Amino acid sequence: MRDNIASFGGDPKRVLIYGESGGARKTSSMMAMPPAQGLFNRCVVQSGSQLRLDTPDAGMERTEKFLKALNIPKTDLARLWTVSQDEILAAVPGAVAGSGQFRPVINSPSIPAHPFDPAAPTMSAQVPMIVGSNRTEASVFLGGDPKIVNLTEAELTSRVATLVPAGEAAETIAMYRRIYPKAKNDEILYMTSTDRGYFLDSTILAGRKADQNAAPVWVYQFYRETPLEGGRYHAPHASEIPFVFDTLDKAKSIGGEPTAGGQVLADRMSAAWANFARNGNPNGGKTPTWTKYNSATRPTMIFDESPAGPRMEDDPRSEQRKRMLAYGSQQYGAREAGAG
Numbered sequence: 001m002r003d004n005i006a007s008f009g010g011d012p013k014r015v016l017i018y019g020e021s022g023g024a025r026k027t028s029s030m031m032a033m034p035p036a037q038g039l040f041n042r043c044v045v046q047s048g049s050q051l052r053l054d055t056p057d058a059g060m061e062r063t064e065k066f067l068k069a070l071n072i073p074k075t076d077l078a079r080l081w082t083v084s085q086d087e088i089l090a091a092v093p094g095a096v097a098g099s100g101q102f103r104p105v106i107n108s109p110s111i112p113a114h115p116f117d118p119a120a121p122t123m124s125a126q127v128p129m130i131v132g133s134n135r136t137e138a139s140v141f142l143g144g145d146p147k148i149v150n151l152t153e154a155e156l157t158s159r160v161a162t163l164v165p166a167g168e169a170a171e172t173i174a175m176y177r178r179i180y181p182k183a184k185n186d187e188i189l190y191m192t193s194t195d196r197g198y199f200l201d202s203t204i205l206a207g208r209k210a211d212q213n214a215a216p217v218w219v220y221q222f223y224r225e226t227p228l229e230g231g232r233y234h235a236p237h238a239s240e241i242p243f244v245f246d247t248l249d250k251a252k253s254i255g256g257e258p259t260a261g262g263q264v265l266a267d268r269m270s271a272a273w274a275n276f277a278r279n280g281n282p283n284g285g286k287t288p289t290w291t292k293y294n295s296a297t298r299p300t301m302i303f304d305e306s307p308a309g310p311r312m313e314d315d316p317r318s319e320q321r322k323r324m325l326a327y328g329s330q331q332y333g334a335r336e337a338g339a340g
Helices: 022-030 056-070 074-082 085-096 153-161 169-179 185-211 260-279 318-327
Strands: 016-020 042-046 129-134 217-222 299-303 311-314
Touching: 016 022, 022 042, 042 260, 056 074, 056 085, 129 185, 153 169, 153 185, 169 185, 169 318, 185 217, 185 318, 260 299
Parallel strands: 016 042, 042 129, 129 217, 217 299
Antiparallel strands: 299 311
């Protein structure tokens, strides 16, 4: 891109890498890849903050399971060229069982260390970032199950127990009920899962980037609720994308029919992202002043369609963040749980 962008009217000194979900994991990982340094000048990470990657031991465990499922010994890897796509796909569930999804492995020339653990990578300290997530990311993954809509108390407790340390499910649910007294069981599950992963990890990554005191990082939370299916998905994974690209009329399956308020939000978000691509700073235009993030007060831009519009808040969802931080990121173990 750096070598060819001028042919498309771009500036090789202003290359933005951008990703959402798995793409965000890749872009945050590129911040710690030596071969990528100097090829980009800004980075946007939406709903996918990669703190850690696999250790060689975890990668080898998954590789051995994969080869076993294909009945290929490690001494005859050339046979991998002979298996079909269907055979490869059929081997994947056995390979990832108990070890998580396929991910890059550290301790190599391309990825010498974890991207943002224990600190932000010094090699990309001068690259500014935008980092954020949506309020109920998990609803897009869980909400399609009809059983979720009518979760019993016992079922909610059972599901939350898989997300938090042993013995913490009841207190975690009680916290959400106190903060969100009108929330139904499905929304509590969505918030717990989201805060445990996407939200917590975005604040950890942004805090470590800010603590470098080099290039700034700006943090956002997306709260705009989609009206689809009675609003039961709330603010799901990927729902911010048509607002960032100002393509509401082409994304009705995500955001519903465009509205005047939605268009105002799209105008402001797309302008902020365009400003960042152009200047390395999202400020300017109709969006309120977006304060740089720091790990003390944690100023965060809230994007939604409320009468107040986009606004700055210090440490939003502070109690949820602190509880999940006490539990620790799911990426801290040898194998990451719940990666989306």
